[in-house]
Amino acid sequence: MADDSRLSTSSPNKSIEELTPDKASKLSPEEAKTYYTWSNFFGALMSPDALGRTYVAVQSVVNEERDCKKCDEWKEWLFSNSPIIRFLSSEISKIGPPLDPSHVRCRRCGVTQSGGFDSNYGILLCANTFRTRGKLEDTLAHEMVHAWDHSRFKVDQNNMRHQACTEIRAATLSGECRFYREFWQRGQYKVSEGFQDCVRRRAELSLRARPQIKDEQMAKNAVNEVWDSCFTDTRPFDEIYR
Incomplete structure (x- = not known):
């Protein structure tokens, strides 16, 4: 979880319990270093979820430069070598x-986001959320499906049927719902219809981040309304890629 060689041993030992994840993500790098200590590191390992998320947010601030550099290197490699x-x-x-590497920006984000697409600015990759190049590849592919949809279908940002459809397609085609990702990394053990369940779940989660979606049921309804046509639409692929 942490780069142990960089954990602070000389800074004043401020308790991580003083922070929330949101406040931790807004610290300056120098402020964050005062919380980046051995005691907070081991405390977070044994902590409730909120305390663990707070430490991850502090870690993201401290490691921002390193994380963004790694993200940029992986991004360039994927545009040259990744088939998808x-x-x-x-x-x-x-x-x-x-859409080339110059339209993809690596930045530090909040702890609940891994990427995003904006038709005016391109793709955002949240550098502090990627532990492997494979995870970054899935996220980049997801956002690139959104980019393709925007060019092909003129997706309306305020139309939740449009948004549900592009989220279904992105989850289906990016590779993020393939079996080993679900089984080993997310603890989802259902085999029968597991792929469809993953696509539904991740599309609903993405929709719930939008201000127009008031609750979980509203997200489910939007996905259900367009499911049959959007889940089977594999364009620009001939079939589901992986």
């Missing part, structure tokens, strides 16, 4: 403005 990223980049350029 290269394919999506090529397909996007056929129907709209090209």
Whole structure:
């Protein structure tokens, strides 16, 4: 979880319990270092969820430069070597403005977000959330499906049917719901219809982050309304990629 060699031993030992995850993410790097201590590290390992999230937020501030550098390196590698990223980049350029590494920015984000797409600014990758290049690849592919949808279908940001459809497609086509990711990393053990369950769950979670969605049931209803047509639409792929 932590880069132990960098944990502070000389700074005043401020208790992590004084912070919330949101406040921790807004600390300056120097302020965060006062919480980045051995005692807080081991306390977070044994802590309730909120305390653990707070320490992760502090860690993200301290390691921001390192995380963004690693994210940029992985991003460049994927655009050159990943079949799914290269394919999506090529397909996007056929129907709209090209999307290359210069349109993808690595930044530190809040602890509940891994990426995002904006038609005016491109793709955001939350550098502090990626522990492997594979996870970054899934997130980048997810956001690139949104980019393709925006160019092909002119997605309305305020239309929740449109938003539900692009979230279903992104979860289906990006690879984030393949079996080993669900089984080993998320603890989802259901085999029968597990892929469809994952797509539904992740589409609903994404929708619930939007201010127009008032509650869990509203997100479920939006997904159900467009499920049959959007889950089976694999464009620009011939079939579900993986």
